[in-house]
Amino acid sequence: MEMQLPPHEGDELSVVDMHTGGEPLRIILGGYPEVKGDSVLSKRRYVREHLDHLRRMLMYEPRGHYDMYGALIVDSEIPEAHVGVLFMHNEGYSTMCGHAVIALGRFAVDYRLVKEPQSPETQVNIHCPCGLVKAFVEYSNGKTGGVRFLSVPAFAFATDVTVTVEGFGDVTVDVGYGGAFYAFVDAQRFGLDVTKSRTRDLVDAATAVTNAVRSQVKLNHPISDDLAFLYGTILTDGKDDFSSDATSNICVFAEAQVDRSPTGSGVTARVALQYHKGLIQLNQTRTFQSGVTGSQFTGKAVEETKCGDFRAVVVEVAGRAFYTGVSCFVQEPDDELTCGFLLK
Numbered sequence: 466m467e468m469q470l471p472p473h474e475g476d477e478l479s480v481v482d483m484h485t486g487g488e489p490l491r492i493i494l495g496g497y498p499e500v501k502g503d504s505v506l507s508k509r510r511y512v513r514e515h516l517d518h519l520r521r522m523l524m525y526e527p528r529g530h531y532d533m534y535g536a537l538i539v540d541s542e543i544p545e546a547h548v549g550v551l552f553m554h555n556e557g558y559s560t561m562c563g564h565a566v567i568a569l570g571r572f573a574v575d576y577r578l579v580k581e582p583q584s585p586e587t588q589v590n591i592h593c594p595c596g597l598v599k600a601f602v603e604y605s606n607g608k609t610g611g612v613r614f615l616s617v618p619a620f621a622f623a624t625d626v627t628v629t630v631e632g633f634g635d636v637t638v639d640v641g642y643g644g645a646f647y648a649f650v651d652a653q654r655f656g657l658d659v660t661k662s663r664t665r666d667l668v669d670a671a672t673a674v675t676n677a678v679r680s681q682v683k684l685n686h687p688i689s690d691d692l693a694f695l696y697g698t699i700l701t702d703g704k705d706d707f708s709s710d711a712t713s714n715i716c717v718f719a720e721a722q723v724d725r726s727p728t729g730s731g732v733t734a735r736v737a738l739q740y741h742k743g744l745i746q747l748n749q750t751r752t753f754q755s756g757v758t759g760s761q762f763t764g765k766a767v768e769e770t771k772c773g774d775f776r777a778v779v780v781e782v783a784g785r786a787f788y789t790g791v792s793c794f795v796q797e798p799d800d801e802l803t804c805g806f807l808l809k
């Protein structure tokens with residue numbers, strides 16, 4: 466039977482679904498109204514104020530779920546950018562997303578957002594709200610493969626900061642920036658193991674840390690106040706000394722959302738912290754593993770740089786993304802749940 470849209474009224478939103486290391490990415494192909502603003506950061510503010518019902522429609526149930534993630538392609542004001550992008554999740558709009566950059570790199574080549582793909586790698590410049598991220602997509606015999614990307618400058622914001630965490634007392638955390646700010650803590654501090662403990666327990670501990678850091682640590686970013694917020698907490702296995710063995714983590718971001726991947730922006734921030742502490746050298750590659758799915762990214766610091774007064778590094782992260790399908794979403798006017806809902 467031929468595919469045909471069901472009865473509906475109003476906009477049709479078409480998407481391509483992918484995943485990177487298990488973490489979903491719903492890329493919006495068509496149906497979004499014009500996103501106003503003269504910069505990617507101002508477009509992020511615009512969608513938050515004027516188009517948030519569409520985020521809820523695509524991220525929430527019944528079309529999405531609590532841990533859904535999305536990307537909206539927008540025009541960029543930077544001439545060398547092939548695409549601009551806004552990221553969305555269960556609570557709002559993030560500033561950086563490594564798993565999405567890995568998926569979007571492939572998508573941009575496969576959907577010819579880059580005119581003439583080159584072998585063995587095609588460069589795709591993706592303007593994220595945090596800045597320009599350069600992705601390099603394996604490309605041979607017309608097929609796309611693995612993707613590596615070079616982050617925006619990443620830095621250690623603060624190390625060994627003690628915060629009072631509800632239910633756990635004083636906890637010492639590191640705060641790093643990899644396009645978004647994260648707090649990092651060894652899960653052992655809570656008697657937990659990132660690969661074996663119940664996800665619910667890991668989420669509760671990480672969320673308590675996020676709440677504590679959000680209320681007790683003032684963040685700032687040299688480029689824009691829009692970037693100066695804590696996106697989430699990453700619990701680790703504590704294996705920060707250089708090793709060829711993988712190190713595991715779980716990232717809990719936005720509104721207690723769980724990343725299924727090792728978290729590209731989290732790997733970026735963690736490598737910056739490890740470099741800052743002298744635990745790794747430039748070009749020493751580490752493997753980062755998701756505690757929940759076992760999927761892996763690699764990460765290494767490739768160059769020293771500055772971000773305002775912060776000593777920073779450019780970090781390279783690599784991983785693979787896969788397509789899972791395409792959909793066209795519609796709404797019926799008499800559907801009481803059409804705006805979406807979330808189950809916690």
Ligand SMILES: O=C(O)[C@H]1NCC[C@@H]1O
Nearest residue numbers: 561562563564728729730
């Ligand atoms: O890979 C990343 O960086 C993202 N994954 C979900 C949370 C982060 O934005």
